[in-house]
Amino acid sequence: MSDTPITVVIVDDHQIFRTGLRAELGPEVDVVGEAATVDEAVSIIPTLEPAVVLLDVHLPGGSGGGGAEVLQRLAADSRLSDTRFLALSVSDAADDVVSVIRAGARGYLTKTASGAEVTQAAIRVRDGDAVFSPRLAGFVLDAFGTGGGETASADDELDRLTAREQEVMRMIARGYAYKEVAAELFLSIKTVETHVSSVLRKLQLSNRHELTAWALSKRLL
């Protein structure tokens, strides 16, 4: 515990929530920046080098990966070796928790938490603890406890897709026609076809309906 405030960046797409969080956080923390989208977060966090990032799980922007995408895209940044991420979400859905924790978050609070609770959680995360909302604690132990060392399997398949493939995959899984994807991403239909074929082959699926089911099961939509 140092005497200087903990520097914090708030990442949330709701302006009202960001304002409320700023007001509710105690003097132990110093909000040095805010971001409302995945891209904004990826842009400002490395320059601000905060001690803790309060990260909303459901975020617009980027390629649709939400808070987990922020973690993935910043994972390799050496400037952030001392930065901890604390996930905040209205959701207590198992898959949301698992994906963001797998991506590197050190804690997970639901937005029912008070400002004081978030403040204390930020302090504990800064000091290396992992913090979870009480009713998630047991569940988290279930999900990670038995699994020993490697988690591997879950995002393994997704990681084998390139960035462009993931982008196309999400739209196809949502039911967009090839021509719609092409128009949206400024590609030719043939390029979209190529990406879709790659995705289906890599995931060992045979059509877009199986892809939709797969994406739903992985909470990618």
Add this chain to the structure above:
Amino acid sequence: MSDTPITVVIVDDHQIFRTGLRAELGPEVDVVGEAATVDEAVSIIPTLEPAVVLLDVHLPGGSGGGGAEVLQRLAADSRLSDTRFLALSVSDAADDVVSVIRAGARGYLTKTASGAEVTQAAIRVRDGDAVFSPRLAGFVLDAFGTGGGETASADDELDRLTAREQEVMRMIARGYAYKEVAAELFLSIKTVETHVSSVLRKLQLSNRHELTAWALSKRLL
């Protein structure tokens, strides 16, 4: 538009959000009370008689009915004949919107709205307008708009499908190929095609992906 501020009650289970909303709302509104649960809301709103209630759709307490339950339990209260309800939610799910609007809310904003937008919406709702987030507007018109007095109910479209058409529709919406449906129901592929065409025409949809989305929105899968 009067010169006196609009009296407002905020109903939301997140303290941080309530604080943020208070801070972001403009001087045109005067927050006279807050509630965090269904029961609290039902208790305080009749005594405060606010002009507008900003009502979260997902609320704890009561019998689990969320914001819609608040509306139902206060519907008969004569003290609230001049009180308007404006729903706020992180969700833009069709069912959430429909249920709370049916229960009597005069508008629906997603929590991505800024404080200024909420302020303006509160003013318009107080003046009798209905206010919806832009991307919900079209959808709401679809669900309620064309029908004058009657909402014509959700099952109306479904009832227009024959038994066989519904059977085929469910399988198509689940992603079955025509030949698979044909094999499962002991029909020729051509018959399946006919039924699918009828379904799409009756529901004014253009392909199986829209059908899947439609069926999901109606919870038929």
Add this chain to the structure above:
DNA sequence: CTCACCATCAGGGATCACCCTGAGCCCACC
């Protein structure tokens, strides 16, 4: 009985989905 509606199926055509091969470009890595 007639008429409307439903379920069944066919032919034919337009479009879309998916696959395979091949190719040019850029960029990072060795």
Add this chain to the structure above:
DNA sequence: GGTGGGCTCAGGGTGATCCCTGATGGTGAG
């Protein structure tokens, strides 16, 4: 400077999807 991978696009093909027209037989209402 070659080598590999990712992104882009094309041609050509097969099967699936969707629409339109048209036909048969059954069934219940008037």
